[in-house]
Structures are given as C-alpha cells and as structure tokens.
Amino acid sequence: MVERELVIVGAGPAGMAAAISARESGITDILLLERDQCLGGILNQCVHTGFGIEYFKEVLTGPEYSNRFIEKINALPEIEISLKSFVVKLTREKVLTYIKPGTMEDVKAKVVIMATGCREKTREMVHIAGTRPSGIFSAGLAQKLINIEGLLPGREVVVVGSGDIGLIMARRFTLEGARVKAVIEIQGKSRGLARNMAQCIEDFDIPVYFNHKISRIYGRDRVEKVIVVKVDENFNEIPSSGFEIGCDTVLMSVGLIPENELIEAAGVEIDRKTGSPVSKEVNKTSLPGIFCCGNSFKIYDLADWVSKDAALAGKMAADYIRGVK
Amino acid sequence: MIKRLTCIECPKSCLLSIKIENTRVAKVSGNECPKGEKYAIQEIENPMRILTSAVLTEGLSLKMVPVRTDKPIPKSKIMEAMGQIKKIRLKSPVKSGSIIAENFLSLGVNLLSTRRVS
Amino acid sequence: MGLYDVIIIGGGVIGASIARELSRYKLKIAILEKEEELAFGVSKSNSGIIHPGTQNPVNSLKGRLCVQGNALTRKMSKELGIDFKEVGELIVAFNEEDRLKLVELKNDAEILGVPRLRVVDRAWLKKNEPNLSRDAAAALYAPTAGIISPYRWAYDLAENAAKNGVEIHTLTNVENILQHSGAGNIGDFEIDTSKGEFRSRYVVNAAGLFADDISRMIGIDDFKIRPRKGEEFLLDKKRENITNHLIFPLPSKSSKGVLVIKTSDGNPMIGPTAEDVESKTDLSTSDEGFKKVLSSVQRLVPSINGNDVIAYFAGLRPASGEDFIIRREAKAPGFINVAGIQSPGLTAAPAIALLVSGLLRKSGLSLKRKLFFHRHRKRDIHLFNIPLSKTKRLIKRDPLYGDIVCRCEMVSAKEVTDAIGRGAKTLDGIKFRTRAQSGRCHGSFCTTRLMKILASETGKKSTEITKRGKGSEIIKEERCQALPAKSA
Numbered sequence: 059m060v061e062r063e064l065v066i067v068g069a070g071p072a073g074m075a076a077a078i079s080a081r082e083s084g085i086t087d088i089l090l091l092e093r094d095q096c097l098g099g100i101l102n103q104c105v106h107t108g109f110g111i112e113y114f115k116e117v118l119t120g121p122e123y124s125n126r127f128i129e130k131i132n133a134l135p136e137i138e139i140s141l142k143s144f145v146v147k148l149t150r151e152k153v154l155t156y157i158k159p160g161t162m163e164d165v166k167a168k169v170v171i172m173a174t175g176c177r178e179k180t181r182e183m184v185h186i187a188g189t190r191p192s193g194i195f196s197a198g199l200a201q202k203l204i205n206i207e208g209l210l211p212g213r214e215v216v217v218v219g220s221g222d223i224g225l226i227m228a229r230r231f232t233l234e235g236a237r238v239k240a241v242i243e244i245q246g247k248s249r250g251l252a253r254n255m256a257q258c259i260e261d262f263d264i265p266v267y268f269n270h271k272i273s274r275i276y277g278r279d280r281v282e283k284v285i286v287v288k289v290d291e292n293f294n295e296i297p298s299s300g301f302e303i304g305c306d307t308v309l310m311s312v313g314l315i316p317e318n319e320l321i322e323a324a325g326v327e328i329d330r331k332t333g334s335p336v337s338k339e340v341n342k343t344s345l346p347g348i349f350c351c352g353n354s355f356k357i358y359d360l361a362d363w364v365s366k367d368a369a370l371a372g373k374m375a376a377d378y379i380r381g382v383k
Numbered sequence: 384m385i386k387r388l389t390c391i392e393c394p395k396s397c398l399l400s401i402k403i404e405n406t407r408v409a410k411v412s413g414n415e416c417p418k419g420e421k422y423a424i425q426e427i428e429n430p431m432r433i434l435t436s437a438v439l440t441e442g443l444s445l446k447m448v449p450v451r452t453d454k455p456i457p458k459s460k461i462m463e464a465m466g467q468i469k470k471i472r473l474k475s476p477v478k479s480g481s482i483i484a485e486n487f488l489s490l491g492v493n494l495l496s497t498r499r500v501s
Numbered sequence: 502m503g504l505y506d507v508i509i510i511g512g513g514v515i516g517a518s519i520a521r522e523l524s525r526y527k528l529k530i531a532i533l534e535k536e537e538e539l540a541f542g543v544s545k546s547n548s549g550i551i552h553p554g555t556q557n558p559v560n561s562l563k564g565r566l567c568v569q570g571n572a573l574t575r576k577m578s579k580e581l582g583i584d585f586k587e588v589g590e591l592i593v594a595f596n597e598e599d600r601l602k603l604v605e606l607k608n609d610a611e612i613l614g615v616p617r618l619r620v621v622d623r624a625w626l627k628k629n630e631p632n633l634s635r636d637a638a639a640a641l642y643a644p645t646a647g648i649i650s651p652y653r654w655a656y657d658l659a660e661n662a663a664k665n666g667v668e669i670h671t672l673t674n675v676e677n678i679l680q681h682s683g684a685g686n687i688g689d690f691e692i693d694t695s696k697g698e699f700r701s702r703y704v705v706n707a708a709g710l711f712a713d714d715i716s717r718m719i720g721i722d723d724f725k726i727r728p729r730k731g732e733e734f735l736l737d738k739k740r741e742n743i744t745n746h747l748i749f750p751l752p753s754k755s756s757k758g759v760l761v762i763k764t765s766d767g768n769p770m771i772g773p774t775a776e777d778v779e780s781k782t783d784l785s786t787s788d789e790g791f792k793k794v795l796s797s798v799q800r801l802v803p804s805i806n807g808n809d810v811i812a813y814f815a816g817l818r819p820a821s822g823e824d825f826i827i828r829r830e831a832k833a834p835g836f837i838n839v840a841g842i843q844s845p846g847l848t849a850a851p852a853i854a855l856l857v858s859g860l861l862r863k864s865g866l867s868l869k870r871k872l873f874f875h876r877h878r879k880r881d882i883h884l885f886n887i888p889l890s891k892t893k894r895l896i897k898r899d900p901l902y903g904d905i906v907c908r909c910e911m912v913s914a915k916e917v918t919d920a921i922g923r924g925a926k927t928l929d930g931i932k933f934r935t936r937a938q939s940g941r942c943h944g945s946f947c948t949t950r951l952m953k954i955l956a957s958e959t960g961k962k963s964t965e966i967t968k969r970g971k972g973s974e975i976i977k978e979e980r981c982q983a984l985p986a987k988s989a
Contacts, residue, residue, distance in 0.1 A: 093908070105449035105497070106435045119435055121449045121498040125479045144905045147889065155889060160900035162893040180943040182812045189785045190814060192968035192975055196945040203949060205437050208447045208980030209963050233436060233465050253391040257432065261458060278782060279972030306977070319941075439980050447980070469980065 063087035064375055065154055065167035067145050067320070070099020072352020073173030074127035075365040077137050079372025080171070085379060088137045089165065091156055093144040097131065098124035099175060100198070101361065103205045106226055108253070112362040123361060148172075148324040150345055169347050169375045172321055173368065176333075176353040178223075179313040181275075186218075188274040193281035197223040197311040201230065210234050212307025216284055217241045218272055222250040222359065224311025229258035231309075239303050241266045242286055244293055251359070272308070273300060281306050316354045324348070332356070341371040347378055388426060392418040399423050431455035434464050435497075438471040438483065444501045448473055450483055454492040464488055476501045504700050505529045506866065508692060510675050510715055511707035512536075513544035514651060514850050515842050517658035519705055522854035523861075524665035526868045531701075532659070532667060533694060535674040535711075537970030538930045540655035543709040544847075545933065546784070546816020547651035548733065548773065549764050551575075552845040553590060553643035554615040555606055556752045562825040564613040566849035566856065571645055573851035578649060581657045582880030588763050590646035590747040591621075591630060593801060594639045599751055603641040606752075610643070617644050632743050632802050646747050650765040651847055652933040653881075658850075660923055661878045665871070669924075670696060672970075678704065678718040680833055690719075690835065703835045703866055705857055710781045710819045712840035719833045724826055724840060728781050728817040729756075731773025732790035735812040736805070741767045748801050757844060759797035761805070766936060771798045771805065773816070784815045812943070818843040827853060829860050837861065881919070883935070885911045906954070907947040909940025917951060921958045929969040931955070948975075 064085050066073045069092035077090050096102065101109070104120025111117060114126065131137050140158065147155040152167045178196040195203075195211055201223070203209045213236045217224045220243035228238045241259060246268050248255050259266055267286060273295060274285040288299035316333040318326070327336040327344040334356045335343040341351045351371035352364045390397045395415060401423045402410040411423040425431060433455050437447040456464060464487070473483060477496040484494040507523055509516045512534030520532050536542060551574050557564030578585035594600045600620070607618050621642045626633050630640075663669055677693040692699040708715045713726040736743070741763075748761035756775035764770050774790045791813070798805050821841030830836045837860050839853060846853075862868050884892050884902065896903040901915035912935045920934040928944075931937055931951055938944035938951070952966045952975060967973045 093905070102498070105437055105451075107433055107451065117433070119449060119451050119497045122451075122479060125498070142904075144908065146892075146905075146911065157892070157896065157903045157905060159903040160896060161903060162889065162896050177942045178945050180811075180945070182810070182943065185788070185791065185807075185810070187785065187787045187791070189783070192973040196942075199945045199948055203976070205449065206445075206447055207949060207953075207963075208437065208439055209976045210978045210980070211976055213977050233434075233461070235465070252389040252396045256389060256391055261430075261432070273788075274785070276785075278784075279968070279970070280974070 059153070060163070060165045061167075062089045062165055063168050063379060064171065065089045065091065065165060066171045066173060067091050067154070068099065068173035068175060068352070068354070069097045069139065070173060070175055070352065071101055071124065071127070071361045071364045072175070072354070072368040073099070073171070074124075074131055075368035076171045076173055076351055076372040076375070078127065078130050078134065079369035080375050081134050081136050081372075083373045083376035085376050086136045089167075090131070090137055090139050091143040091145055091154075092139065092141050095141050097128050097139065103198075103202045105205050106230075109361050112360065113365050120361070127365075145320060148320045148348075150325045150348075152347060169378050170349065171371050171375055172318070172348065172350040172354055173352045174317045174320065174354045176314040176316050176357060178310065179315060181308070181310050184312050186272050186275055189277055191275070191277035191280050191282070193277065193306050194275065194308045194310065197227045197309055200227055200309055204230055204234060210236065212236055212309075214239055214305040215307040215309055216272070216303055216305045217309045217311060219243065219311035219313070220248040220250055220255075220266060221311050221313070222254050224309065225250045225254040225258040227309055227311065228264055229262065232262045232264070238262070238264045239305055240264070240286070242270050242272055243268050244271045244289060245269070271295070275308060281308055284308060314353065314357045316356065318350070318354055321345075321348060321350060326350075340367055341374055349375055386427065388423060390414060390419045390422050392422050401427060403427060430458040432458050432461060434461055436465065436468050438468055438473050440473040440500060442474060443476060445498070448477065448500045449497045450494050451497050452487060452492045453495050456488070456490050456492055460488060460490065468494070473500075503529070504689065504702065505531050506701065507703045507705060507861065508533060508690070508699055508701035509705045509707055511542070511709055511712070512539035512659065512669065512671070513542050513707065513709050514540065514547070514655040514658070514847055515709075515839055515853060516705075516707040517655045517662060518850040518854040519707060519839070519857050520662035520667045521658045521665075522851070522858050524662045524667050525870055525874050527871055528866075528868075530662075530667045531699065532662075532669045533673045533675055533692070533699065534669070534671045535695075537672055537927055537967070538924060539659050539669065539671065540652040540933065541929070541969055543816065543819055544655050545652050546731070546733070546814060547847050548760070548762050548770065549648050549651045550747060550762065550847070551585065551647040551649055552848045553610070553645040554613050554845075555590070555592065555610040555618070555641065555643050556757060557613065557845065558823070559609050559612050561823070562827060563845060563849070566825065566852040567845040568614045569852035569855075570845070570849040571647070573855075574649065574848065575647070577851055578654075580876050581661055581878040583649065583653055583657050584765055585647050585649050586765065587645065587647045588746055589642060589644040590749060591626070591633075591640040591642055592749045592751060593633065593637045594751060595636050596638055600639040602751055603639060607641055615643060615645070618642065630745055630748070632804055633748065634801055634803055637801075642746075648747070648763055648765050649847075654847070656924070656934060657878055661875065664875050664878070672696065675708075675715060675718070678715070680719060680836070688835070703837070703861055703864065705837045705839060705861075707839045707842075709842070710817055712819060712838065713821070716838055716840065719830070719836055721830050721832055721836075721838065724821045726781070726819045726821050726840065728778050729820045729843070730776045730778045730783075730815055730817055732786045732794065732813065732815045733770050733772035734791065734794055734810045735764075736769040736771065736809040737811050738767045740769050740809050743769055743805065744802060750797070750801060759794050761798050761802050766939070768811070771795070778817070781817065784817065786813050786815050790815075811941070825849070825853070827856055827860070829864055835864055837864070881934075882916065884913055884916065885936070906950045907935070907937035907940060909942050909946070910936040912937040912947075914954065917954050918958055921955065926955075926959060927967050927969050928952070928955070928975070952976075
C-alpha cells in the first residue's frame, strides 16, 4: 500500500491553508485530496467580497481569496494535488480509501488532516410543516445555481434565517432581478455580520421579521406561499399572529453542520449535538494523528479565521510527525 | 433628523449617531476613530458599493466567471450595472484580475474577473 | 395505435404487478399513467411493509390476498433482483386484557393461513427487542413480515413487464371511457386520454385515488374513494438498529395504528397517522401529526425522540369501505375494477395480479403463455450496498462508477444515467431509483449535477427539469435571458 506522510482531505480554505502551513513547517510529502475538479471548495461560489480583511488586510471576493492560496500551493511541488478524488473510508490506522474516475485507491498516512467543511441544515431539520413542492432550496445550493451555473431558481423569495449566507443570498437574488419579500428570523436579532445586514438587507429595503418563524409551506408542485408566525421567548408560536406571504421560493439558511461522517465511522468521538469532534484543543480529535480543521471542526463566521486555525493544524501535524518519529 | 448606522469599517461596528440637515451630514458621534466619521458622511451623502456578480462565458472552461468592480460605484447605479453585466458574454480566457469591461458604465471603474478561466 | 387486449389504468405498484403478470401471455398490453413517472401517486408514500396477514378480517379479500401476496413477494423479489428482508413483526400488548386480544388476532390469522405465529412474553421481548418499552407485557410475533422498497418494487415490476412487451404511457390522463356494443357480449372500450385515443378489449382500473372517477366514466359509481391521509417521519440512519422487528400497537377500528417501521433503505420510520380528508392531492404534513406520532411511538419505544427525525412526508390511502374492491363489472363486461387498495395492498399486489388475471379469463380473455417470458431482472447496482472491493472492480470496468454525484448516499454518475435509461425523467424519479437526494443533505450538494445529467441525457433545457413533473420546475430562468424587472 502507498504510504504518505500527510494526507489532507478537502482543498477548500481550510485544507489549502493547512497544506501550505504543513509544508512551511517541514513536511515534505503531502497528498491533498479534493473531490471537485478544482481547488477552492466553497470559495469558488462565494463571488461576494468580505474575505481577506484580516488575513491579507485586503477586501477580496471568495475566488480572489482562494486564488492566493492556490498560487502558493502550485508553487510548492511537495504538495501533490489529486482532484476528483472522493474519500469513502478512513480507518483509525489512518488508511484512506478514495475514488477517482477510473480507479479506487488506498493510502496509509502518518498523519491526517480532515478539512471536509460542513453542510447546511435542511427544512426537515427545523420541522416546517406543509407540503413538499419544488422551490425550497438551501442557501448554498441556490448560490451554486446562480453563481456557477447562471440559473435563477426563483423570482419571489422568502429567506428563512438571518445568518450571513441567507443575507448574502437575499442580495444575490435581488441583483439577479428577483424579489426578496422577507427575511424571517426566529431570534430577536440578526445572526449575521452588521456589514451584511447593512449591505444586503437595508440597501434593498428587504423587510426582516425578527422573533418570527415559518409555520407552514403551501404549494402542490411549486411553492405558492408561506405562513409566518410570531414566536415568544421560548420560540413557541403565538396564536393568531400568523400571516401569509405569497412566494415561489423558500430559501433555507438555518445553520451549518460540520461534515464528519468519515471520522465518525473511523471511531473519532463526535459531539451529537453540534457535529463537531469532541475536543479540548482546536483541530485535535480523540484519535491522535487525525486532525480536523475549518468548518468540519467547528462552524466559523469568517473564512479568514478558518485559514488561521487551519494553518495551525498544519503545524500541529508537523509536530505530530516529529513527535511520533 | 438623526439617523443611526452601524459602521462597517472594522469589526468594532460602532453605532453611529448622524445628524442630518438638508440631506448633508452635520455631525457624527459614536465613532471611535476618524474612519467612522468618513464612513458616515459617505453613506449618507453618496453611498458607494463594490458590485460583485458573475458573467456568462462562451466557449470557455467555466460557464460563469465571477466578477467585481475594482472600486465602489454609487449604490443608485447598482441595478443598472446588473443590467449591463447580464448582457456580457465573455469569449476569451482571462486571469484573476483581468479587466473585462473598462470604464464600466462610464463611472471610472473597471469590471474585473476574479477567477482564472481558460 | 391499434386495438389492445388489456389496458391498465394506473401505473402504481398494483398496475405494475398486474401488467407483469399479464405479460406472461400473448397479449397486447398498455399501462396508462397520468403522472410524469410511474409510482408517483399512492405507491410512493407507502411504508414498505410486506405484512404477514395478521389484522385482517377472516373472510376478506384483504386477508386472503395478503397471505398469498406475502409468499409470492418473497419469490418474485428474487426473480426481479430486489431486496426483500424478513424482519418479523410484533403486535404489542400492555396488559392482560390486551394480551387476550392478541390471542384472538392469532386465531383469526391462523384461519387465514398465516404461518408460525406465537405469543411471546416479557422475557422474550427483553432479549429480542431490548428498546421496547418495559411496560410491554406480551406481543404477537409474526416472523413472516418483511420489508421492501415500495417504489423500487413498482419500478422493477414495470421494467420487467416492459421487457416482456408491455407498453408504458406516462403523462397520459384518462378523460373519458366509452364502451361500444359489440357483436357478441363484450364491446371494445374507447379510452380518451390527454395523449389521444386508445382502444382496448379489456380495461383494468387500478387508478388508486382516482379509481372512483375512472369507474364513474363507465357508469359504475357504487363506491367512493375517501382519501385517508397518513403522515410518516423518517429517522436518522444511525438509529437503524433501534428495533429488530416491525413494532405495531394493537389495531384500532380504522387503522393498524402508529408503528415503528424498519425500512429497506435502513432509516427507521415512525407513523402513519390516519386522518380522513377531502382532498385527493393535498400531501401536507402538520405539527399535530408530528406530535401525535411521536407520543404514540414513545409509548412503544421510549428512546425515540424528535431530534432523530430527518425527513417527513404524507400519503393518501385510497380508502373505500372495509375490503378491496376487485371485481368484474356486469354492467360493463370486460371492465375490471381494482379499487380501494389500501393496506395491505403492497403485500397483496402479486396476489391481486393473479386474481385479476383469473377475472379476465372468466370474462373471456384467452391467456396463451408466451414461449419466451423473461422472468428475471438483473439486480440494480447501488454502490452504498456493496463492499468497497466490488466497487473497485466496477470502477475499473466502467470509470463512471468512480464519478460520485451524491456523496451522502454514494451514488455514482453511472447509476444516475442508468436510472434515467430505465425511465427516470425527474429529480424525484432519480431519487426513488438511486437514493440520490435522500441523504443527510437532502440534495443540497448533488442537485446541481443531477440537473445537468438529466438535461444532457433527456435533451431538456435547464428550465424544464422538474422535481416530479410539470409545475414543479426547479429553475425559473437561465442567465442568457431576462434583464432585471426594475432598474435603479
């Protein structure tokens, strides 16, 4: 079986920063596995600015931020990039099995850094009653459709959740000519950055309903309307507070969950509530030599912080190898 | 009249109190640094925004290439700018930072690609 | 299109079973289905249980056909390459009075021919069903209960029927039926549909929720389909082994009760509710339904909690009276009604097919066996079901198996294109056949790619790709077109 020093799973902002830092910390044999056909991960679809303010002291878009890391990686021959490589299994002995078009490979690593990112909470997870028509999208899916595929998935949108992704997408839809009729937030204040509230919501006069939630979705084949209700401090519906909003799209932006199915199957202890690895120290998991960084470790608000902690993970991996040796 | 704004120049997010007389800023308070005052004046008298979006390509490796204005443009021109962006068909390869449209909308800003496409 | 021997109205699991059975004979057969794909009506909301035959009235068609269907499904599932898993069922009693009811159920079931029934006690339950409530006093154990994927079953039956010559017409809504008076006793039927006219010597009405509307077209209106909604809730696959058997409470007058179900794909399911409704098309779920199901099943398995629920849906049972309505119609010779097929319809399907075949023969249809009947169907390949070593060999043979589209359920591009080749035209069609979009992220990751594959394989534009047929399009417009409605 092929043996490598360091295998990193995921070449988004976390994986790339970890790879560069690991190389700079002295590891000279790095395999970077990425399931997509290019580096960058989620950054590729984040066409908006807001990246790099802390890390590079510049105002960058997602692809520009990503590009800084891509150029560095391309200049480091010790980092082997394997695209279209989808990891299907990880063992506690640090053997990874991955699928590439035409082949399935096994590789044993001295140290592993998982940078598998996160997924979005779905409508079902927040128990919204009603029908199951087309027109209900997670914010990330809508973002990909619009920014990567040039497809507009809706014309009259209700956004559920005032987190950053929801706010960004409210603006994105508006710029494409759709009408964002409301942002519905169950808490008393916005979950996103002040900058996004200003530039995505206030700029376009989009109504925000704090202390509200969607109680029901209507529409047989496509979303037709939603019922919005006010909630009390315990998030219970206040009766008779419901009103309708006609729409053809419900955009779900209700939270992110670290994507840790692989390490969980390998025996790493995962916190059932958050999806994060159980850990007292950033990037570490309950299995020595298996590190986890970026959104798969915990959900970060800024990509800049992801890169910072992921860079630390690269150093930690180097320390681990030296210690093990 | 008094308008309240959250400053977005740095993570401190100072809550600004802006006194407006005859559509001009008379006084700014609540800011912890001069950037806040500058931001308030700009936001009230002539709000500017960097516009980011994506343009359709023809015959290139990616269907859409992400773009940005290299400098902020007046907020009031944003939807008009989007109208123009939607008309663009990029036919030749570009690097990140290449100019796709010079002097976009005659506003003295350029529309740049933010990603390499071959 | 010529004169058909038999036209089956309705392409759910019943229509598909009947078609498959009749395709053994030298007959010109067609299924007419009004939706974009088969099994998009009642069949897709099924619990997937192959019942042993308990809980049916002794002299009922339901009882007889269920027991027969259980045996037939086992045999046919092997022929058609689909997983049937025998998991057994437990009908649970909480006190002595209920335990006596179990004995009654057992006796009734044994008259119907249900095999190997026994009443088991607390000790047995503690050992064999550890998560069952400690308050459970006894249970009726029916080992022959099993589970199957209801829509894959419908698709596999239909595919095999098609291989044996049955025509399948989708998006074909029956609008009117006329019977001509023939020279002898039986006159041909003229069926007007949204896709033109079909003519057939015999008609089988297996139209589910709309069976009464179809039957009325031929002047027979002595039954009415009264939809009864059932909401069901899927649990995280990680809870797959929360139970070892299907768990039933004691049945009530109108329903089998709220169950703890094991499904063929691994996710446990809880439900269904039972609520009489007016609408034949409203599939909405409710907070009340959720609360009711949760509290009912927590009585049986206390450790189930709301956080385990990852998905939910509703179905409508085509209820009509107490028993199945499967009969020849004297007023319209050659017309067979197959209506009111609620539970245990899925189980009974192959037996219903045999019964209908017999009724057609009694009506004068000559059933001559074909020389070559393709009895077998090759099992579908699903990467998530096979060991990695086998996946490796597949990828070497066909690289498209190595192109993973749905990462939650490990579905490759090859499986997706195969599903489209076998009739999937919509995102739901792909979901039901491959499980892509059924996983943790509910399609957030794979939908984009699935749409692209569908567009390229079917020649549809992006704006024409749907969730489950016209009206459920995903994309409103493609970038090359419209400008924003308003400017600055």
